[in-house]
Amino acid sequence: MRFALSEDQTLLQDSLNRTLADLVPLDRVRRFADGGDTAEASDIWMRLAEMGLPGLMIPEEHGGLGLGMLEAALAAEALGRVVAPTPFLGSAVLAPLALKLGGTEAQQRRWLPKLATGAATAGIAISEPIAGARDGAGVTAKDGRLTGQALFALDATGADLLIVADTAGGLHLANIAEAAEPMPGIDATRRLKALTFKDTPAEALTSNPALDRLRDAAWILLAADTLGAAQVMLERAVAYAKERKQFGRTIGSFQAVKHLCAEMAAELEPARALVWYAAYAFDNTPDEAPLMAAHAKAHTSEIGRFIARTATEVHGGIGITDLLGLHYWFKRIGQNRQLLGGPERVREIAARIQGLVA
Amino acid sequence: MHYAPTDREGGDMDLTLTPELTAFREEVRAFLDAHKDEHEAGAPKDPKAWQRLLIDNGYAARTIPRSYGGFGAEPDGQKTRIIAEAFIAAGAPRGMSGQGISMLVPTLLEVGSEEQKTRWIPPTLSGEIIWCQGYSEPGAGSDLANLQTKAVEDGEDFLISGSKIWTSTAAQAQMMFCLVRTEATKPKHEGISYVLFPMDTPGIEVRPLKTMTGQAEFNEVFFTDVRVPQANVVGGRGRGWQVANTTLKHERGMLGDPNATEARLKQLIELMKSETVDGRPIIDNAIFRDRLMQLQARVLSMKFNGLRTMTDDTAGLARLVVKLQGCELNHQVAALAIDALGELGILYQEGPHLRAKGRWQWNYMFDLGLIIGGGTAQIQKNIISERGLGMPREPKTVEA
Numbered sequence: 209m210r211f212a213l214s215e216d217q218t219l220l221q222d223s224l225n226r227t228l229a230d231l232v233p234l235d236r237v238r239r240f241a242d243g244g245d246t247a248e249a250s251d252i253w254m255r256l257a258e259m260g261l262p263g264l265m266i267p268e269e270h271g272g273l274g275l276g277m278l279e280a281a282l283a284a285e286a287l288g289r290v291v292a293p294t295p296f297l298g299s300a301v302l303a304p305l306a307l308k309l310g311g312t313e314a315q316q317r318r319w320l321p322k323l324a325t326g327a328a329t330a331g332i333a334i335s336e337p338i339a340g341a342r343d344g345a346g347v348t349a350k351d352g353r354l355t356g357q358a359l360f361a362l363d364a365t366g367a368d369l370l371i372v373a374d375t376a377g378g379l380h381l382a383n384i385a386e387a388a389e390p391m392p393g394i395d396a397t398r399r400l401k402a403l404t405f406k407d408t409p410a411e412a413l414t415s416n417p418a419l420d421r422l423r424d425a426a427w428i429l430l431a432a433d434t435l436g437a438a439q440v441m442l443e444r445a446v447a448y449a450k451e452r453k454q455f456g457r458t459i460g461s462f463q464a465v466k467h468l469c470a471e472m473a474a475e476l477e478p479a480r481a482l483v484w485y486a487a488y489a490f491d492n493t494p495d496e497a498p499l500m501a502a503h504a505k506a507h508t509s510e511i512g513r514f515i516a517r518t519a520t521e522v523h524g525g526i527g528i529t530d531l532l533g534l535h536y537w538f539k540r541i542g543q544n545r546q547l548l549g550g551p552e553r554v555r556e557i558a559a560r561i562q563g564l565v566a
Numbered sequence: 567m568h569y570a571p572t573d574r575e576g577g578d579m580d581l582t583l584t585p586e587l588t589a590f591r592e593e594v595r596a597f598l599d600a601h602k603d604e605h606e607a608g609a610p611k612d613p614k615a616w617q618r619l620l621i622d623n624g625y626a627a628r629t630i631p632r633s634y635g636g637f638g639a640e641p642d643g644q645k646t647r648i649i650a651e652a653f654i655a656a657g658a659p660r661g662m663s664g665q666g667i668s669m670l671v672p673t674l675l676e677v678g679s680e681e682q683k684t685r686w687i688p689p690t691l692s693g694e695i696i697w698c699q700g701y702s703e704p705g706a707g708s709d710l711a712n713l714q715t716k717a718v719e720d721g722e723d724f725l726i727s728g729s730k731i732w733t734s735t736a737a738q739a740q741m742m743f744c745l746v747r748t749e750a751t752k753p754k755h756e757g758i759s760y761v762l763f764p765m766d767t768p769g770i771e772v773r774p775l776k777t778m779t780g781q782a783e784f785n786e787v788f789f790t791d792v793r794v795p796q797a798n799v800v801g802g803r804g805r806g807w808q809v810a811n812t813t814l815k816h817e818r819g820m821l822g823d824p825n826a827t828e829a830r831l832k833q834l835i836e837l838m839k840s841e842t843v844d845g846r847p848i849i850d851n852a853i854f855r856d857r858l859m860q861l862q863a864r865v866l867s868m869k870f871n872g873l874r875t876m877t878d879d880t881a882g883l884a885r886l887v888v889k890l891q892g893c894e895l896n897h898q899v900a901a902l903a904i905d906a907l908g909e910l911g912i913l914y915q916e917g918p919h920l921r922a923k924g925r926w927q928w929n930y931m932f933d934l935g936l937i938i939g940g941g942t943a944q945i946q947k948n949i950i951s952e953r954g955l956g957m958p959r960e961p962k963t964v965e966a
Binding site: 209210211212213214215216217278446449450457458460461462463466467469470471473474477478479480481482484485488492493500503506507510552555556558559564565566 | 577578579580581582643644647835839847849850852855856858859860862863864866867868870871873874876877878879880881883884887890891944946947948950951952954955956957958959960961
């Protein structure tokens with residue numbers, strides 16, 4: 209038995225962290241968040257394409273690296289560490305997964321090689337059948353055409369391909385929506401869109417089981433993203449507490465402050481094992497994956513919220529300023545919590561999976 | 567691609583069972599099935615016979631050498647996990663886990679003399695000798711190194727005077743492992759020795775210490791000129807602090823054991839499925855179900871955290887959080903069980919409506935003691951922040 213990262217995985221993690229530290233500094237995140245300059249995001253994605261990131265999970269025969277969910281989770285964690293604006297979730301993981309599970313050979317050949325190089329990107333609109341429909345949203349499919357609205361679409365900005373779930377859980381591949389309106393949110397590092405379809409032509413993929421797999425993958429990767437973002441918030445809180453002096457001593461020597469840091473670490477470190485396990489289960493013990501993915505998503509949402517507020521608090525007043533920029537991590541963690549189901553909804557699904565709901 | 571997988575073997579995460587391990591799991595299950603009549607309600611009918619049976623089959627004292635009365639297997643995290651899971655699934659009691667077995671034996675294996683190992687380990691493992699631990703004192707709790715029980719040289723012996731508190735099983739124990747101050751003039755960490763002595767030595771008085779549970783799980787122990795041979799020191803005179811830290815490490819592992827927590831969660835799920843209010847199972851209540859799911863995520867996290875500590879070299883911080891999180895989680899599992907029982911949750915001791923012989927209520931109270939004992943939650947947070955996160959120590963006040 210071995211429950212630890214392999215050498216290859218550690219190498220992947222280190223190399224991504226090094227690259228991302230240079231590629232996505234805070235001022236770049238800020239430019240993207242403030243100005244909505246999508247060229248920033250495209251440039252980041254093309255640079256990451258040089259490392260093969262867009263094709264991480266795409267089979268080698270289609271030009272990808274053919275790696276697994278654990279590697280994808282490590283990548284999501286690395287992206288969360290720098291709150292990177294990238295279409296990783298939609299383009300590198302969920303769309304390829306949808307095509308792999310429900311696409312025809314021709315669809316796979318048409319899209320996977322382009323997604324793998326980053327030449328094309330994919331958006332994903334699966335919110336309603338997973339998180340529930342709000343404001344009457346929902347897409348219906350009839351005779352190869354989609355009609356209705358899909359809210360909270362991910363990575364849809366400039367996407368060449370959209371994966372859309374209808375209200376019954378069926379998946380569709382559309383090239384373009386009738387309209388795509390921005391949904392400006394609290395976290396400006398990942399843009400959300402409201403897509404409108406009106407008799408829009410689409411190709412059907414296979415239905416329900418594929419959507420469940422997509423949901424599990426998305427939950428695991430949102431959990432991993434939170435893990436990375438929360439880890440950075442903890443590291444920064446600890447670093448600040450070792451530096452900042454009040455009453456003639458570093459504030460990190462006060463138990464009131466260091467215990468907050470210990471509590472963050474005590475919550476975060478076991479969550480890492482849960483996320484790893486969920487990712488491992490996704491590829492190796494699929495029967496366990498839905499429950500583990502649900503728990504990973506819901507639990508990182510809870511500890512993420514605790515760490516986001518506590519790390520901010522350790523910084524004192526400077527913690528809430530725009531200048532420091534810690535709020536980008538705070539908001540990313542907040543968005544990950546709500547996306548594709550808040551913890552209460554996800555836990556109810558976790559109970560249902562175990563047959564605990566009558 | 568420079569990080570493309572070159573070798574998918576050896577280093578990869580792998581929780582699958584090899585054919586050998588699958589066979590091993592079947593063996594454990596068959597054993598448990600064959601002996602299922604030898605325990606009831608999670609406790610063995612004959613504790614010593616059960617302990618003997620488990621050791622003989624490698625399900626207790628598994629990695630302790632045969633020459634010291636153990637089973638003598640090589641450490642194997644996977645087999646340990648299979649055994650733990652099979653026992654949980656079968657609701658079977660594990661081997662004895664008193665302080666002698668959990669704390670003294672590992673300490674003797676690490677720092678004891680050959681004579682001490684052969685003399686004390688076998689009867690401890692078999693349950694013939696019960697030990698108690700003499701660490702805390704009224705004036706030395708979290709600041710354990712400040713202990714004042716003194717051992718004064720008298721020929722070949724020490725004469726021990728002072729008192730200990732929070733001593734579990736002192737009334738039943740035949741022996742004590744104890745920290746005493748042998749070097750009165752040395753700095754506090756350097757003047758301590760770790761000694762072993764029989765509890766029937768003249769000059770020892772044990773007084774039960776009744777707690778909020780209504781039972782006396784602890785005792786106070788008083789020493790008046792208790793004569794102990796100097797040869798009974800373990801690990802060298804004046805080295806008691808280092809020896810004690812070996813033991814505390816084992817205690818913290820024992821107190822946060824995720825397998826024990828998982829077994830309790832399983833019982834809680836059964837409770838919530840079987841108990842009804844107005845004819846409907848508690849589990850049908852969405853609020854209780856949500857609380858259960860929150861705890862299940864925590865229990866799973868600690869379980870996988872435990873797997874990681876067994877096999878991952880980078881798991882230093884993961885190890886440091888086990889005592890803090892594990893004990894807190896046990897308390898919360900008991901709290902949810904009491905809440906799920908509603909008014910039944912206030913019953914205790916006896917009566918027709920009492921559930922599980924009041925065990926949830928006892929756990930709820932006793933587990934609070936375990937959050938405090940074995941290094942308080944606050945001391946754990948000092949350890950996590952200082953050793954795990956590299957944060958500075960609280961500046962020392964000038965000692966008088």
